[in-house]
Amino acid sequence: MRLGEGVEWALHCTTVLAFLPADGALPAARLAEYHAVPAAYLAKHLQALSRAGIVESARGPKGGYRLSRPPAEITLLEVVEAVEGPESSFRCTEIRQQGPTKCAPRSYSPVCAIAGVMREADMAWRDRLAQTSVGDIAAGVASDVSAEVAAKAAAWFEEVLT
Amino acid sequence: MRLGEGVEWALHCTTVLAFLPADGALPAARLAEYHAVPAAYLAKHLQALSRAGIVESARGPKGGYRLSRPPAEITLLEVVEAVEGPESSFRCTEIRQQGPTKCAPRSYSPVCAIAGVMREADMAWRDRLAQTSVGDIAAGVASDVSAEVAAKAAAWFEEVLT
């Protein structure tokens, strides 16, 4: 099981966007520069966030991306699912109903015992992600960040938003 | 995030092996036949289970695979990790320490807030899988299975183990 790195990028980007003033916007190229990742590829994932209604985009000069809702109302689960897809990690292909012991479908319990546990594990994972919002993350980094990093970040914002 | 189908196969195979008598053994080809999956590819995953110490193998005639421990002492987490690998689903590449705001490593909190939550979600997933054993699964299917399927399975075991 492996998550694409786009998930990490999307989470960090939404966190950065949470610090934007309400009328501001950051282009994909700036977000990529901030995290030192390929701009063209990051754009692909930002489009996914846009389609999911997590961020909204504005074209033209002074355009870019901004959060479409208050950070506290965006859960990490939404961001992850927007990039990675909403389907469960485990896919049950019902192999218990195959082979030499095959019977009519009504002879089997409605859900495979294995698939049931795997699904519960998946729910536990999603529940944890749904309990934390982008606002929580932003508050956490705001309180933990060193003065040096905070100053650099503030200067960068100042320069980019002009 | 997507798990390989080898995980499903491995879980079902260990469940079937849980019903074997202590001195019995099932070859990979029989396990593949039982689930109607490609034998050569299933063998690859059974090798992973063998390397992880979950099953033990015997070569030659009357050989095959058997569980190396009582089913109740094998958790689903062990089986999943044996096939899929033990590494976490989320990989933090510390992009927060990159780009124009880069500072010395000591300026950052030891763990990224995002990586922390992702890790906790991963732990929740693993915890759920660790709470259920192969024995639990076997007991569940034994009580839920229909008489028709049970009879077919018993007949198949009888024929194969002779």
Add this chain to the structure above:
DNA sequence: GTCCCTATACTCGGATAGCAAGTGTCCGAGTATAGGCGG
């Protein structure tokens, strides 16, 4: 009749191709801005 030896057949194990999905990149569509022109 019993024991031993050998040939056999069956098993696992790792090394080898094929393919799909994630990764990375590019160019076209659309729009707010800035400058120039006319009134």
Add this chain to the structure above:
DNA sequence: CCGCCTATACTCGGACACTTGCTATCCGAGTATAGGGAC
């Protein structure tokens, strides 16, 4: 001097190559068994 128009430059959005890892397969290494021969 003010308002409008146009050209520009900057943005997003989807369509196009490349690489990694999962999927699938094969053949060689190893061993318990079964049969035959010698004592």
